[in-house]
Amino acid sequence: TPAPAPPPVRGYVGTRPPTYDAEPTALPPAEPDALDDLVPDTVLDGARYGASTLRAASVRGDSARYRGEPRRD
Numbered sequence: 161t162p163a164p165a166p167p168p169v170r171g172y173v174g175t176r177p178p179t180y181d182a183e184p185t186a187l188p189p190a191e192p193d194a195l196d197d198l199v200p201d202t203v204l205d206g207a208r209y210g211a212s213t214l215r216a217a218s219v220r221g222d223s224a225r226y227r228g229e230p231r232r233d
Contacts, residue, residue, distance in 0.1 A: 180226040201225060 172178060190198060206215045224230065 178222070180223065 201220045203218045204216070205218075206213065208214075220230070224232070
């Protein structure tokens with residue numbers, strides 16, 4: 161019997177390709193006087209409860225980063 165055909169090669173994960181380039185090709189424009197308008201890519205937080213320490217990180221996804229949108233978590 162013939163070997164089964166290999167699965168098709170996809171350039172993306174999911175039902176459709178992304179609507180943006182895989183990596184930013186340049187830094188986003190920023191005005192030094194308007195840095196409060198920038199949206200952070202990463203937020204770190206932590207807490208200590210008795211002997212336990214909790215650390216958390218939230219990272220903005222590629223789509224939100226590309227579009228300049230805040231995280232939705």
